[in-house]
Amino acid sequence: KEGWIDWNEGIIKIPGHEPCDCSYCQERARKKKGDYEEVLERQWEPKTKAGAREIPFWHVDGVGETLKEFMSEHGGWPYSMDTMEHRVKELGRLISLDPDRAYPHALRGTGGWKWARWVDGNPFELKVVMGWKNIDMALKYIKGAMLNGTLEEKFDRRGKRWKGLGRVLHTPEKREKLMEMRQS
Template identity: 30%
Template sequence: MAWKREPLIEDELNQLLDAADRHDLEHKTTIRVLAHTGMRADEFAHMRSGWVDWQDELVRVPAFEDCNCSNCAQKAAARNADIEQMWIPKTEHGARTIPLKEPDTLRTLRDYFSHHETIGVTRQTIGNRVKRVASDTEIRKKITPHVLRHTYGTLIAARGATPQYIRQTMGHADLSSANDYLQYAGTQLDAEAEELW
């Protein structure tokens, strides 16, 4: 398990969420959704209100979707000029269902989608939002959208998620990445026990 950036521990995540709550709705939505879904930045950038099942508290990332953004236009051109321009997740396993049970995140997302149909920003904008909120904390780690993805994986692992659950909700092809999250969560628990005793 060799990650470029270390996930946030729960106290750090809470500090980041508190900072996000002091920002506008766009920043707050970005931080909360990335941290509580494990979505990739590109997935979040393309998220639409129709992806959310409010009754069952789920986010359904589709296998493909029509898209007119410049990033998707470049990818379509690289694939084949005759293929329709659309967004496709990073991998075939990226199309998935993600439970969204954190109440403040659900409220924030509902509020956001009451004013907007899509997230509709670039990955760079998402990264800038994360960086801006992180700069309002005392956290010394570099925080990126991908760090929030790792944070989600390690937190659900620490809360008892199975490798299958982690793989499915995060859109991994196999269990090796899920096992990395479980291993990291176990290491963190060991370190916490050492501090207590």
């Protein structure tokens, strides 16, 4: 939501709670016990307490402009999670991506890899930015980001075009192939 964005500081501030009447929250409120309107009023909150956080974007070229354009065009994201998933899968199909690998959470994963490199491998910073409870997941992303960086440098030296790994390391076959390439 636009109210979460501090344009001057270049930060998205995710609150610990906010009333929401999107179709997803309405459906969840209907399934819970109690007065529907009261339940709906308390409905939206991040998945975990760590999810309430500040996410800086000032350092990434184009993000602020893209957010402003999106907000002026749509005023936020008034669509359901199903719509989001459908759109991501459709975009994946258009670029011939395996449909099982095109889903919204994969975009978060790709962002995590990029953040791991941006915070110079600091697991505590990455934990906060990504909204994780502890640093275990941050350490996994940092390890992957280090491998990703090594591979990108290797491919850049060979003059080949490289698009980054994203979620590719999550498949054992591709991970093995990449490790073999790294050793050559």
